[in-house]
Amino acid sequence: MTTTATAPIDTQIQSPLAHLSEEQLEELGREFDAIRDRVMAELGERDRRYIESMIEMQRRLAVLGRVLLLASRNRSAWWAGTSALSAAKILENMEIGHNVMHGQWDWMNDPRIHSSTWDWDTASTAEAWKHSHNFVHHTYTNIRGKDKDLGYEIMRIDPEQKWHPVYLAQPVYNLILAGLFEWGVALHDLDFEAIRKGKKPMPQVKRELKGIVGKAKSQVVKDYIAWPLVSALAAAAVDAGIEARQNRKQPRGLLGRVSRRKRGNRWTPVVEAAVQCGSRTFRQTAKANATSNIVRNVWAYAIIFCGHFPDQTYTFSPQEVEGESRGGWYIRQLTGSANIDGSPLFHVASGNLSYQVEHHLFPDMPSSRYAEIAPQVKDVCERYGLPYNSGPFLQQLGMVQRTILRLAFPGGEPRPKPGPYRGENGNGTRG
Amino acid sequence: MAERGAVPNVPKARQRALHAVRSLFSPLLPDDYLELINPLWSTQELRGRIERIDQETADAVTVLIRPGYEWQGHRPGQYLRIGVIVNGVHHWRAYSLTTDPGRPDGLIGITPKLVDAGKVSPYLVHRARPGDIVRLGGVEGTFVLPDPPPPRLLFISAGSGITPIMAMLRSLDRDEALDDVVHIHSARTPDGIIFGEQLRELDSRRSGYRPHLRITGEAGRVTPAQLDELCPDWRERRAFVSGPGEMLDALVGHWREQGDPELLEMERFQPVIGGNGVAGEGGRIRFIKSGVEANSNGGTPILVAGEEAGAELPYGCRMGICHTCIGRLCSGEVRDLRTGEVYGQEDEMVRTCVNAPEGDVEIAL
Numbered sequence: 001m002t003t004t005a006t007a008p009i010d011t012q013i014q015s016p017l018a019h020l021s022e023e024q025l026e027e028l029g030r031e032f033d034a035i036r037d038r039v040m041a042e043l044g045e046r047d048r049r050y051i052e053s054m055i056e057m058q059r060r061l062a063v064l065g066r067v068l069l070l071a072s073r074n075r076s077a078w079w080a081g082t083s084a085l086s087a088a089k090i091l092e093n094m095e096i097g098h099n100v101m102h103g104q105w106d107w108m109n110d111p112r113i114h115s116s117t118w119d120w121d122t123a124s125t126a127e128a129w130k131h132s133h134n135f136v137h138h139t140y141t142n143i144r145g146k147d148k149d150l151g152y153e154i155m156r157i158d159p160e161q162k163w164h165p166v167y168l169a170q171p172v173y174n175l176i177l178a179g180l181f182e183w184g185v186a187l188h189d190l191d192f193e194a195i196r197k198g199k200k201p202m203p204q205v206k207r208e209l210k211g212i213v214g215k216a217k218s219q220v221v222k223d224y225i226a227w228p229l230v231s232a233l234a235a236a237a238v239d240a241g242i243e244a245r246q247n248r249k250q251p252r253g254l255l256g257r258v259s260r261r262k263r264g265n266r267w268t269p270v271v272e273a274a275v276q277c278g279s280r281t282f283r284q285t286a287k288a289n290a291t292s293n294i295v296r297n298v299w300a301y302a303i304i305f306c307g308h309f310p311d312q313t314y315t316f317s318p319q320e321v322e323g324e325s326r327g328g329w330y331i332r333q334l335t336g337s338a339n340i341d342g343s344p345l346f347h348v349a350s351g352n353l354s355y356q357v358e359h360h361l362f363p364d365m366p367s368s369r370y371a372e373i374a375p376q377v378k379d380v381c382e383r384y385g386l387p388y389n390s391g392p393f394l395q396q397l398g399m400v401q402r403t404i405l406r407l408a409f410p411g412g413e414p415r416p417k418p419g420p421y422r423g424e425n426g427n428g429t430r431g
Numbered sequence: 432m433a434e435r436g437a438v439p440n441v442p443k444a445r446q447r448a449l450h451a452v453r454s455l456f457s458p459l460l461p462d463d464y465l466e467l468i469n470p471l472w473s474t475q476e477l478r479g480r481i482e483r484i485d486q487e488t489a490d491a492v493t494v495l496i497r498p499g500y501e502w503q504g505h506r507p508g509q510y511l512r513i514g515v516i517v518n519g520v521h522h523w524r525a526y527s528l529t530t531d532p533g534r535p536d537g538l539i540g541i542t543p544k545l546v547d548a549g550k551v552s553p554y555l556v557h558r559a560r561p562g563d564i565v566r567l568g569g570v571e572g573t574f575v576l577p578d579p580p581p582p583r584l585l586f587i588s589a590g591s592g593i594t595p596i597m598a599m600l601r602s603l604d605r606d607e608a609l610d611d612v613v614h615i616h617s618a619r620t621p622d623g624i625i626f627g628e629q630l631r632e633l634d635s636r637r638s639g640y641r642p643h644l645r646i647t648g649e650a651g652r653v654t655p656a657q658l659d660e661l662c663p664d665w666r667e668r669r670a671f672v673s674g675p676g677e678m679l680d681a682l683v684g685h686w687r688e689q690g691d692p693e694l695l696e697m698e699r700f701q702p703v704i705g706g707n708g709v710a711g712e713g714g715r716i717r718f719i720k721s722g723v724e725a726n727s728n729g730g731t732p733i734l735v736a737g738e739e740a741g742a743e744l745p746y747g748c749r750m751g752i753c754h755t756c757i758g759r760l761c762s763g764e765v766r767d768l769r770t771g772e773v774y775g776q777e778d779e780m781v782r783t784c785v786n787a788p789e790g791d792v793e794i795a796l
Contacts, residue, residue, distance in 0.1 A: 037770055048519035059464055103754035109521040109779060111435040111476070115754050116780065119458035135747035135755055218457040226455050329750075364754065 013414045016314055016335040017328060019385060025327030028384055032330045035376050036362050039369050043107055050368045051105050051113060054095055054348075061088035065292070070231040072284035073277065082288040086295040087349075092121050093300055094351025099367045101130055106364075123186035123219065125211035132189040138363050142308060142315045142336030149308070150315065152177075152188050157403060158315045159412035170408045174401075181297035181304075186212045223289035231285040236278030243273040299349070303340070306396040307356040309403060310338045311415035312389040331386060333360035334377075338389035340396055347371065357389060381421040388421035434523050434778040436476030436514060436566040439500040449474060470564045471499030477567040481559055482538055487625045490545035491591065492556050493529060495538045498567060502539060504532050506575040507602035508595040508671070508698070511541060512568030517554045523568065523778065524551040527594035527698070529626075531602035542625060544591040574673070574698040580608050581669035585662055587653075587682065589617040590625075592674030595698050597626050599671065600633060600640070610639040613662045617645040617653055617674075652678075655685035666690045673698040711766065714788035718742050719761060719795045727787050732768060733758075733794065734783035744783060744796055751785035758783050763792030 017025065065085030071077040097120035099105070105113045119126050132148065140146035144160055151157035155174065156167045177184045190208055194200040247266055314335040321332065340346075340354035347354050347370075355370035358377055365373075381388040391399075399415075406412050449461045456464065465472045471480060479496040486492055505511070510527045526541035545556045576599045584603075588596045593616055603609040618624040624644065633640050643661050645653050658665045672682050672695065679697050686695045713729030718737055725740035727733065734756055737744050747755030751769060757780045764775035765786040773789050775781065783794065 033769070044518040044520075046519075048516070056467060059459075059467055063464065103757075106754065106757075106780065108516075108519055109434075110516075111521075114780075116757065121458055130755065131747070139747070139750075215458075218454065221454045222457055230455070364751075 013314065013417060015316075015320060016386060016417070017331045020327075020331075022325070024384065025325050025331075027327070028380065029325065029327035029330055031380055032361060033326075035373055035380075036365060039362075039365055039373060040107070043366065047366050047368060048108055051096075051100075051108075051366070054091065055113070058088050058091040058096055061085075061091065064088075066227060069227070069285045069288050070234045071281075072231055072288050073235060073281045078284055078288055082291050082295075085288065085292040089121060089292050089296040090299050090349060093296060094303070094353065095348055095367065096120075096351075097122070098351050098353070101126060102134060103364045104366045121219070123182040123212060123215050124189050125186075125208070125215055128189040128208050128211060129185070132191065134363070138360070141333055141360060142313065143318055143321055143332075144315050146318060148188065148191065148193075152184065153193060155404060156407040157309050159407060159414055160315065160317075161407075163407075163410040167408050171405050174404050178298050178301040179294050181301040182293070186215070219293075223293065224286050227289060228282040228285040232278040232282035235281035236274040239277035240270050240274035243270045302393075302397055303350045303353050305400045306338065306340050306393065307353055308337055310389070310391065310396045310399045311403070312338050312387065312391070312418050314417065330361060333357075334381070335387055335389070336360070338391065338396060339374075340393050341390055342393060344371075346393070354393075378421060378423075382423055385420040387418045389418065434512075434514065434521070434568070436478060437503070437569045439474060439477040439498075440503060441474045441500060446474065473499065477503075479539070479565050479567050481561050481563045481565065483561055484559060487542060488544075488623050488627075490556060490623075491542060491625050493540050493542045494555055494559060495530070495540045496565060496567070497538055502532075502537055503570065505539075505570040506578070507531050507598040508575040509570050509572040509598075510595070511539070511570050513541065513551075514566030514568065515551055515554055515559070515563075517550050521566070522551050523566075523776070525571070527572075527598065528570070529594050529597045529601075531598050531605055533602065533605045542591070542594050542597070544625065572698070574671070574696055576602060576671075577669075580606075582611060583664070583668045584612045585665055585668040585670040586612065586614040586616075587670065587672040587674070587678075588614070589647075589653075589674030589678050590619070590623075592672075592678075592698065593625055595673055596671065597629070600630075604633060604637065609633070609637045612640050613665075613668070614640065614642045615645065615653055615658075615661055616642060617647050619646070619648045621646055655681055658685070666694075669694050669696070671696045671698075711771075711787070712789060714763070715791045716788050717791075717793045718744070718758075719793055721796070729766070729787055729789075730768070731787060732784050733765065733781075733786055733788060733792070736787075737783065737796070742796070746784060749784045751782055754782060756783045757781065758794040758796035761793040761795055764789045765792060 020028070061084050065081045065083075065088055068077050068081030068084060072081060097118065100113055100118045101115050101120070103115040106115050108114075111117060115130070137147055137149040142150060144150060144158060151161065154177075155170050156163060190205065190212075191200060195205055247270060314332075316332055316336070321328070324332070334357055337356040337360045339357050340350065342350070342354050352367035352370050353359060355367070355374060358365075358370040358373055359367070361377065362373075378388050380386070403415070452461055455461075460475070462473050462475055471478050477499060479498045481494055482497050483495040484492050485495070505528055508527070510525045512523055512525050514521055514523045516522075524543075526543055528539055529542040530538065530540035541555075543552045543555045546552045572595075574595055580603060586596045586599070596614070596616075600609070600612070600614070603612065614630070616624070616630070618627075621627075624630070627644075630642050630644070634642050647653075653661070662668070666689070670686070672679060683692070683695065683697070686692045711729035713727045713731075716725045716727060716733055716736055717723075718725070721742050723737060723740050723742035725733075725736040725742065727736040731739075734744055734746055734749065744758075745756050749756075760775050760777065760779045760781050762777060764773055765781050766773045766789040768785050768787055775789075775792070781794070783796070
């Protein structure tokens with residue numbers, strides 16, 4: 001953490017675009033449009049191979065995880081299977097599901113990989129999520145009161161939000177939210193505020209609730225009944241086989257009959273072994289699947305909270321953005337988001353949401369292109385005197401957690417903002 | 432949603448087995464995993480594998496395809512919608528099937544001719560390789576040989592208009608019904624005759640088949656007036672004609688004046704239209720589901736024009752990012768107001784908030 005602000009902090013943070021003239025804003029809008037157009041015009045086979053191979057890898061990982069977990073009573077198999085399944089679930093939600101449902105791959109005109117047909121392994125229905133995320137969040141990014149993802153309606157994440165005693169509990173429910181993130185997001189999609197104010201027709205609320213129940217049911221059946229049952233049956237069959245083999249080694253003939261009379265039915269131990277091992281495996285597989293779901297939830301929570309809540313990001317009042325130009329919209333996306341530094345593997349695992357800035361500038365550009373355009377975005381920032389928010393994962397996550405703890409209590413002030421981006425090595429003013 | 436292949440003829444037992452285990456894979460389907468092993472196993476859409484590609488002329492090939500499941504069958508003369516991936520993008524085109532349905536090896540074939548400005552034909556003619564996977568749509572078309580076939584037939588074809596006729600000839604040949612067929616075919620050059628070899632072979636083997644090949648580059652086009660000389664009893668024959676629009680129009684006129692139009696069947700063979708409309712010309716929009724019609728001057732997005740005309744349309748960000756407003760383009764082309772690009776294929780999904788019609792369009796909204 002490099003918080004070195006010595007000067008008194010203004011409670012009113014100056015708008016990041018105050019120093020730009022209308023002409024400059026217009027020019028900036030054209031520059032960003034041009035970056036987008038260049039990439040979109042050259043999309044082709046290489047991009048298709050990327051998403052196809054990502055989907056293939058995800059499915060192979062899922063199969064690997066499920067197969068390993070057939071032997072979930074073995075400790076190593078449990079760990080290996082849980083890891084593979086967690087990785088598959090993370091890829092499925094982030095690099096694949098989120099991005100496909102943004103329409104990033106619609107240009108391929110492929111009915112299998114299309115925003116209108118994709119469904120994902122999470123509690124939110126595709127339809128409800130596309131509305132609350134693609135439309136509400138991406139259009140009104142970081143506008144207080146309009147961007148429902150700002151604190152997800154249950155957290156005070158910005159000092160401008162009015163304090164209420166209920167926020168005292170937010171450090172606790174923050175942790176619960178992390179573990180149950182998919183359920184939090186699903187309920188959040190319902191938009192309780194709109195329901196309360198009667199802005200959402202009841203039939204729609206009912207339909208959406210039914211959708212969540214349907215998603216819940218299929219997750220419960222798949223992860224907590226069907227796969228545990230399959231692995232239980234597989235393990236039971238193996239153990240019964242072993243027991244039966246040993247049984248066969250028992251002496252036959254008169255001697256055998258005598259000894260069996262003493263021990264009871266010769267099949268009893270076989271059945272006992274099968275039931276015992278089966279029920280143990282059932283529990284272990286269910287536990288492994290629950291763990292993978294939680295790992296995925298915590299990871300998604302961490303990446304997503306690092307997207308808009310670190311100290312560097314700006315929030316906006318509805319008045320500030322009235323009559324916003326295209327250039328102004330771009331700057332709000334740019335300054336309202338923050339990237340996470342990391343390796344290529346980290347970027348894939350985060351669904352390239354570690355390029356949150358690029359993603360918010362161009363939400364429907366294939367995620368694999370964000371790394372490529374990052375230098376061009378930085379260049380624009382440098383020339384227009386705008387910040388380019390980025391930081392290491394733990395630093396960003398730490399800032400977010402500090403804010404959640406601090407703003408549980410009344411008061412609080414906006415954190416100091418980084419100055420304009422000054423190239424790779426020139427920016428010493430990071431929040 | 433983007434266009435999908437036809438629903439394949441999956442055996443019942445397999446369907447039931449896949450259905451029984453589907454909850455293990457939700458929200459995906461068992462199919463999505465089986466596809467990793469063999470893409471032809473998809474039960475969601477019919478696919479095929481290219482088995483062989485035969486060069487017919489310098490710029491036409493016959494692509495023989497093995498369908499993933501038992502072939503649904505077709506009638507000679509019908510066409511097939513086929514989907515291929517070109518530079519990462521799915522494209523769909525319709526081609527006449529040139530094979531007859533009775534082939535014992537179960538293969539189906541199309542014979543595309545290169546269209547320079549096209550997307551799909553350059554792929555099929557130059558780049559496709561045996562082993563490539565294609566998507567197979569439905570079989571359509573009413574330009575078919577009646578069953579049983581009429582005793583006396585006249586085929587008139589030109590250029591690649593021969594493709595549906597070839598399927599008819601092969602079917603008649605296989606069924607030993609090639610008894611009395613006159614075939615007038617035109618091509619620009621001797622080398623450019625698609626199926627030239629096969630027609631000659633058929634001619635030598637079947638006395639009931641009488642082809643007249645006309646090289647238009649040397650002898651000029653066949654005119655309707657020449658019919659009396661090439662096939663004096665043309666008025667009594669059931670005629671099937673396939674070729675460019677002008678030829679068809681001339682023949683229809685001729686049949687109407689001097690023959691019996693009831694005996695004439697035709698296939699309008701249309702080359703792919705390459706040119707884009709004039710930038711920003713605007714046009715009329717018909718919303719198919721609501722029935723609302725609207726006008727755009729070329730600068731007004733489809734969404735706005737529709738709303739002004741009273742249509743209830745889905746929308747989100749209204750700036751081309753959220754894809755809430757997408758609608759299926761049923762006909763016509765649109766212009767992306769952000770880039771000026773004109774595009775649009777049948778069944779393509781377009782964002783109504785950033786696209787204006789370029790000419791008249793129909794949208795499934």
